[in-house]
Amino acid sequence: MTFTPELLTTIRDRFHHADECPIQGPRAFFENAGGSLTLKACVERTAELMAFPDNQGRSNVASQHLMEIVAQGRADMKLLLGASSGEVFIGETGTELLGRLIRNAIFVGSGSVVIGSHLEHPATYSACRRWSKVADMTYKQVGFDTDTTVVSIDQYRPVLTPDLAVATIIHASPVTGMHVDVKAIASEIRSVAPGCFIIVDGIQHAAHGRVDIDDYGIDGYVVSGYKLFSRHNFGVAWVSDRLATAPHDQLDGAPANVWELGTRDTSAYAAFSEVVRYLEWLGGQVGDAKDSRTLIEAAAVAIGEQPLRPGPTWCSCLSACWAQSWSPVPRAW
Numbered sequence: 001m002t003f004t005p006e007l008l009t010t011i012r013d014r015f016h017h018a019d020e021c022p023i024q025g026p027r028a029f030f031e032n033a034g035g036s037l038t039l040k041a042c043v044e045r046t047a048e049l050m051a052f053p054d055n056q057g058r059s060n061v062a063s064q065h066l067m068e069i070v071a072q073g074r075a076d077m078k079l080l081l082g083a084s085s086g087e088v089f090i091g092e093t094g095t096e097l098l099g100r101l102i103r104n105a106i107f108v109g110s111g112s113v114v115i116g117s118h119l120e121h122p123a124t125y126s127a128c129r130r131w132s133k134v135a136d137m138t139y140k141q142v143g144f145d146t147d148t149t150v151v152s153i154d155q156y157r158p159v160l161t162p163d164l165a166v167a168t169i170i171h172a173s174p175v176t177g178m179h180v181d182v183k184a185i186a187s188e189i190r191s192v193a194p195g196c197f198i199i200v201d202g203i204q205h206a207a208h209g210r211v212d213i214d215d216y217g218i219d220g221y222v223v224s225g226y227k228l229f230s231r232h233n234f235g236v237a238w239v240s241d242r243l244a245t246a247p248h249d250q251l252d253g254a255p256a257n258v259w260e261l262g263t264r265d266t267s268a269y270a271a272f273s274e275v276v277r278y279l280e281w282l283g284g285q286v287g288d289a290k291d292s293r294t295l296i297e298a299a300a301v302a303i304g305e306q307p308l309r310p311g312p313t314w315c316s317c318l319s320a321c322w323a324q325s326w327s328p329v330p331r332a333w
């Protein structure tokens with residue numbers, strides 16, 4: 001179905017600056033690679049929580065309230081990412097989180113080879129280059145298909161060997177937005193190197209397509225808040241149970257699966273929850289799904305069905321960015 005003009009107006013009204021640049025005036029925002037429009041609810045919630053003087057981990061009511069928000073944020077992250085196991089946590093940026101996951105995987109992985117592709121963002125290959133060298137491992141980057149602009153098992157297959165310690169996969173091209181079949185590549189890697197740690201950069205994909213971590217057979221997945229209708233200054237990482245409990249930077253005495261370091265920004269968790277509430281709301285506008293995950297999936301399908309609309313409504317973020325790339329059939333855009 002195509003969103004009715006009334007629904008589209010309501011959607012646009014939930015975002016800041018849908019029709020204008022805050023500095024220059026009228027414009028259609030079509031920054032598909034750099035960021036996304038920001039939900040008003042994320043900004044409101046951020047301002048509200050940043051004003052709290054209370055810290056987490058105390059027994060007073062406000063402190064308990066903040067910890068409940070963090071717990072809810074974590075549950076919402078796993079819901080949106082389709083992850084029923086593992087751990088989620090926030091970090092400074094997507095770049096910082098990818099670097100951290102890759103570094104840790106390299107040092108705990110058994111094997112001597114790290115692989116990735118030339119489709120990847122510097123966030124991934126910079127960390128792979130640096131830490132494979134420090135760990136005295138070999139790093140290989142495979143090419144990609146320049147016609148489809150994606151990487152596939154065809155490119156990965158020739159470098160798959162049993163001594164793979166870490167493999168990285170990007171979920172969508174940062175240049176064209178075309179989507180990579182993560183599940184197929186991960187399963188091919190596992191068939192040759194079952195113990196390999198597989199880390200996925202979902203930063204360009206997550207705002208444009210549904211994520212089903214339970215289905216992928218991977219160990220790490222990273223998204224950025226500001227590319228997913230939220231705000232700058234945080235990214236979200238998911239780690240599998242085996243990566244979560246592998247040795248990593250921690251305060252002495254912390255539980256083995258904890259990756260957060262120091263005091264968390266409650267407002268980032270709350271902002272992420274607002275994104276999930278928005279997608280549930282959107283799912284409810286287009287169907288009769290009842291549970292949260294099904295509502296999010298319904299939103300994904302509906303967004304994928306939106307046509308491009310030349311003219312003033314051409315890019316309302318959800319009518320173009322999501323619609324163009326969330327389709328099951330890859331489309332150039």
Ligand SMILES: Cc1ncc(COP(=O)(O)O)c(C=O)c1O
Nearest residue numbers: 093094095121123174203204224
């Ligand atoms: C595919 C991809 N990975 C990683 C990043 C880095 O994300 P962040 O800006 O959150 O560090 C970007 C940013 O453009 C990206 O497009």
